[in-house]
Amino acid sequence: MTVAIVCIAGIGLVAAIALALADKYLAVREDPRIGMVTAVLPGANCGGCGFAGCDGYARALVAGTAPNGACAAGGDACAQACAKILGVEAAATEKRVALVKCCGTRSEAIRVGDYNGICDCNVAAATAGGDKGCRYGCLGYGACANVCPKNAISIHDGLAKVDKRLCIGCGKCVKACPKHLIELVPASATIHVLCNNPDKGPSVRKVCGVGCMGCHMCERLSGGKEAGHFKFDGFLAKVNYSNPPEDAAIVAKCPAKCMIEDPHFESGH
Amino acid sequence: MKTVKSPFKFKGGVHPDYNKELARESAIERMATPAELVVSMSQHLGAPAKCIVKAGDFVRRGQLIGEKNGFISVCVRASADGQVKAVEKRLGPAGGMADAVILDTTAALPEDLPPVEPLKPLDWKNATREELLKRVEEAGICGMGGAGFPSAVKLNPPPGKRCEYLILNGAECEPYLTADFRVMLERADRIRTGVEIMRKILGMPAVRIAIEANKPEAIAAMEKAFADIEGNVEIVVLPVLYPQGSEKHQIYATVGRVVPEPPALPIDVGCVVENVGTVAAIADAVEKGEPLLERVTTVSGDAVANPKNVLAPSGTKYSDLLAFCGGTKEDAAKVISGGTMMGFAVSSLDIGTTKTTSGLLFLTRKKVFQYSSQACINCGRCLRACPMNLNPAEISKAVESDDIKTAEDAHVMTCIECGACSFGCPAYRTITQYCRRAKNSIRARMAAERAAAQAAKAANP
Amino acid sequence: MKPKTTESHLVLSSSPHTHAKSSVSRIMLDVIIALLPTTAMGIWFFGMSAVWTIAVCVSTCIVTEALCRMAMKRESTIGDLSAVLTGLLLALNLPAGLPLWMAVAGSVFAIAIAKQVFGGLGMNPFNPALAARAFMLISFTGPMTTWLKPICRCKCDAAPDVLTMATPLATMKRLFGHDATASATPHFQQAIDSLPSTWDMLVGNMPGCIGEVSAIALAIGAAYLLWRKVITWHIPVSFIATVYVYSLIAGGAPAYMQVLTGGVMIGACFMATDYVTSPITAKGKLIFGFGCGLLCMLIRQFGGYPEGCSFAILIMNAICPLINRWTQPKPFGAK
Numbered sequence A: 001m002t003v004a005i006v007c008i009a010g011i012g013l014v015a016a017i018a019l020a021l022a023d024k025y026l027a028v029r030e031d032p033r034i035g036m037v038t039a040v041l042p043g044a045n046c047g048g049c050g051f052a053g054c055d056g057y058a059r060a061l062v063a064g065t066a067p068n069g070a071c072a073a074g075g076d077a078c079a080q081a082c083a084k085i086l087g088v089e090a091a092a093t094e095k096r097v098a099l100v101k102c103c104g105t106r107s108e109a110i111r112v113g114d115y116n117g118i119c120d121c122n123v124a125a126a127t128a129g130g131d132k133g134c135r136y137g138c139l140g141y142g143a144c145a146n147v148c149p150k151n152a153i154s155i156h157d158g159l160a161k162v163d164k165r166l167c168i169g170c171g172k173c174v175k176a177c178p179k180h181l182i183e184l185v186p187a188s189a190t191i192h193v194l195c196n197n198p199d200k201g202p203s204v205r206k207v208c209g210v211g212c213m214g215c216h217m218c219e220r221l222s223g224g225k226e227a228g229h230f231k232f233d234g235f236l237a238k239v240n241y242s243n244p245p246e247d248a249a250i251v252a253k254c255p256a257k258c259m260i261e262d263p264h265f266e267s268g269h
Numbered sequence B: 001m002k003t004v005k006s007p008f009k010f011k012g013g014v015h016p017d018y019n020k021e022l023a024r025e026s027a028i029e030r031m032a033t034p035a036e037l038v039v040s041m042s043q044h045l046g047a048p049a050k051c052i053v054k055a056g057d058f059v060r061r062g063q064l065i066g067e068k069n070g071f072i073s074v075c076v077r078a079s080a081d082g083q084v085k086a087v088e089k090r091l092g093p094a095g096g097m098a099d100a101v102i103l104d105t106t107a108a109l110p111e112d113l114p115p116v117e118p119l120k121p122l123d124w125k126n127a128t129r130e131e132l133l134k135r136v137e138e139a140g141i142c143g144m145g146g147a148g149f150p151s152a153v154k155l156n157p158p159p160g161k162r163c164e165y166l167i168l169n170g171a172e173c174e175p176y177l178t179a180d181f182r183v184m185l186e187r188a189d190r191i192r193t194g195v196e197i198m199r200k201i202l203g204m205p206a207v208r209i210a211i212e213a214n215k216p217e218a219i220a221a222m223e224k225a226f227a228d229i230e231g232n233v234e235i236v237v238l239p240v241l242y243p244q245g246s247e248k249h250q251i252y253a254t255v256g257r258v259v260p261e262p263p264a265l266p267i268d269v270g271c272v273v274e275n276v277g278t279v280a281a282i283a284d285a286v287e288k289g290e291p292l293l294e295r296v297t298t299v300s301g302d303a304v305a306n307p308k309n310v311l312a313p314s315g316t317k318y319s320d321l322l323a324f325c326g327g328t329k330e331d332a333a334k335v336i337s338g339g340t341m342m343g344f345a346v347s348s349l350d351i352g353t354t355k356t357t358s359g360l361l362f363l364t365r366k367k368v369f370q371y372s373s374q375a376c377i378n379c380g381r382c383l384r385a386c387p388m389n390l391n392p393a394e395i396s397k398a399v400e401s402d403d404i405k406t407a408e409d410a411h412v413m414t415c416i417e418c419g420a421c422s423f424g425c426p427a428y429r430t431i432t433q434y435c436r437r438a439k440n441s442i443r444a445r446m447a448a449e450r451a452a453a454q455a456a457k458a459a460n461p
Numbered sequence C: 001m002k003p004k005t006t007e008s009h010l011v012l013s014s015s016p017h018t019h020a021k022s023s024v025s026r027i028m029l030d031v032i033i034a035l036l037p038t039t040a041m042g043i044w045f046f047g048m049s050a051v052w053t054i055a056v057c058v059s060t061c062i063v064t065e066a067l068c069r070m071a072m073k074r075e076s077t078i079g080d081l082s083a084v085l086t087g088l089l090l091a092l093n094l095p096a097g098l099p100l101w102m103a104v105a106g107s108v109f110a111i112a113i114a115k116q117v118f119g120g121l122g123m124n125p126f127n128p129a130l131a132a133r134a135f136m137l138i139s140f141t142g143p144m145t146t147w148l149k150p151i152c153r154c155k156c157d158a159a160p161d162v163l164t165m166a167t168p169l170a171t172m173k174r175l176f177g178h179d180a181t182a183s184a185t186p187h188f189q190q191a192i193d194s195l196p197s198t199w200d201m202l203v204g205n206m207p208g209c210i211g212e213v214s215a216i217a218l219a220i221g222a223a224y225l226l227w228r229k230v231i232t233w234h235i236p237v238s239f240i241a242t243v244y245v246y247s248l249i250a251g252g253a254p255a256y257m258q259v260l261t262g263g264v265m266i267g268a269c270f271m272a273t274d275y276v277t278s279p280i281t282a283k284g285k286l287i288f289g290f291g292c293g294l295l296c297m298l299i300r301q302f303g304g305y306p307e308g309c310s311f312a313i314l315i316m317n318a319i320c321p322l323i324n325r326w327t328q329p330k331p332f333g334a335k
Ligand code: SF4
Pocket: B385, B386, B387, B388, B389, B390, B392, B414, B415, B416, B417, B418, B419, B420, B421, B422, B431, B432, B435
């Protein structure tokens, strides 16, 4: 018994000394600012900045190889804090969140087939273009939800929805979507057009009950072309986010019912 | 000229139900030009052609409407007289969107429309190699077996590489399809002429005509057509095994050479493989000045009233093809562009045929299997079936858990997407789809890396 | 709400659009069919106690599987018949006359612990039936090594049919290292004589587990599996050949006896060939079979138990992923 206690204690002692020595002589000296910058970054490790996690970005920032403000998740406040640590000027950035520009739910958008295969939008899109009649709409197989580091995206009724409170604007979903219908928009904007189909009205109507027909009603009601609240791509209205419309009354007037005020789905996590 | 049995057997392969009897006996029938054609600018492998007409234009049959756009690309010509209704993005069979010219063929051409200069017939025996190559390119010919590789590129090996074997692909191992079979029976003389032209372009390589053993009539027809040809020409009878028609496996089965992993091409082992239909098209383009505007498509499947081999202009909508074959006698549950092993399920009959549409199948509910995949039970069937000797089970498991790196290390890029693995999987795993997914994301990553490298070079030269 | 669709509602899926129509349940059914001859022989030799063991194991496995899937809120997998097969295999690897509650415990272990905990069929690292058997061997060593004497059906002398006796393996263990050809010592001769006759060994008239005794019935089953292409020859052949060659070299009881007794036949044809827990490539299978045979014989000669087949297979199960890694196929055209 005594022998055992002595032995174990001895091993512990030797190990402790070794560790203490190692800490003293083998420690890696690091720029202390790296730790400080890491501390002000959100710590989400989302990779949206293009570096391997927050730590990677912090190192690059301190080394001067990365621009300040690349962290979408941290937004303006984070950029300011980093700037203070690094002693540079910070350009003001605005918090952006992802917006899924489609509102063709299962009950509104026509499905032309029965997709049978791997549950992933990219793969489904490569199979006859997907099972949705609309070639531009959300397929609802969750490629975006799978890459979201914050689990801010969930699929409801065949449609991806973003929870504005959770979204950090890293932009990973934008890259993942095969239909390219997710856009990063200012978090402050509240009026959105939820459609991605630039086709003419009649062909949109054929495949979806809530598709934009390009009737320009929203533009007219928000002060006409000169006011510049909307832009048009083919027969698709797009909100001009650098000059967003303010009057929420136009939303109810949209004949296609694809305009929505603050559609950011709050999933109640 | 002699007929030999294939001396080499590749590993793997499967035996799907062939169902060829449905359309096998029906002779090629020419279909009248339908009222509307959907002529895609992306009928081939590589960059889509650049459309040079606009809505309202009148075009004549054979007129150039899409220009070759890059090295690996093919031009597109109007397959009928008519007026351009619209030029718009249309869904292709493979699920991608590409520019298509919608042609109204009922519109009367205005009197004063200038005639288009037709391609002149060439006397190939006296024409130079360059003239012949140019003709193949002008005629818009690409491989008609499935992939649609530009023939002019294939027939013009890069410097330093020589073609020793010209292999004619008459295997047609896809279930249901009989288009190539009928072409071999009915257009044997065109194939013979085509071979002689291609031999001339390629510098007199040896010729191997590969046909599966289940087509004795085609073998006989080829024997007759090539009876008096000079030089090293052999008909190689291949055992019935899917995917015998795959380029790499055909090269192995006929001459015993192994094409290395991608990006190597058949020419790296001195071979050029061309589908028999393409060879006939080359003969027409050279001898008659007839561009590639139409092809034989097998319309078959147990839902079709009268399965047929139809000669239709490119751009014929699937619905018109179906109507020509008497419509459906039972409800179709699945429509496939191509064969059942590698074809594409389509969601709409408004898609137009292309130069590579070898078949159009309408299957009833009975023939359509819908599955829910289970976990892999490690049975090894996919491994034994894979003609590329990959480990599809491991690849599918890796991709399922989003581990593209492991799939890449397991050589997924070598996969030819033949479907042999999924075909036999008792757990109904969509292995081929997993492979495709891995390949797509690896390709996307490589493209991004290339773009980044280029941008970096541009930034600091 | 039902989604809106067009009239022509077509199935969209990736190629291939046709299938060989094989299925997991069909494979499992084939293995069950292949096990029927040996099951019948087991019942013939061990009577009603064998019937009870089999019935209890199979039904417990099915119920456990159903309950596990329900508890995990996953779809039911009873239909794939793998639970039935596990139950049957486990029962065939138990001695007849085992208290039935032990059979129940073993079956629950096989399905709940050895299979469903890992995620169900396809994910289990160890063969569930064998894992359960090993668990029972350790937990209930006594009953698990008490062997019923087979009911005497042929030369019916008056022997009562509930006698227990040692398996030939225990005898053979003592013989290792003796020179069989010299057969000089009367001691040796006596031991050899106490072993069942060759014919008894072939048909299964000897003590042992319910399903492992009849070599002929097992061979018929294996032939059926080979014919149906459910298994390949690699594992059974390399396993049995290794056992044979080892016992030739090690001496002792005639080599064919080592193959015919104990769990070698059922192990090589039915347990080691379990897809999930054996390597996927042909080369890997050969290595796997060799390893199983070698370990089995090492345990037989030097181990604490007279029989080592189950443990040998379990150990090889554990290194199966490694074997898979070593034996990746070389792609067509790869350097
Ligand atoms: S699809 Fe790919 S992995 Fe599957 S069998 Fe064919 S080549 Fe092998």
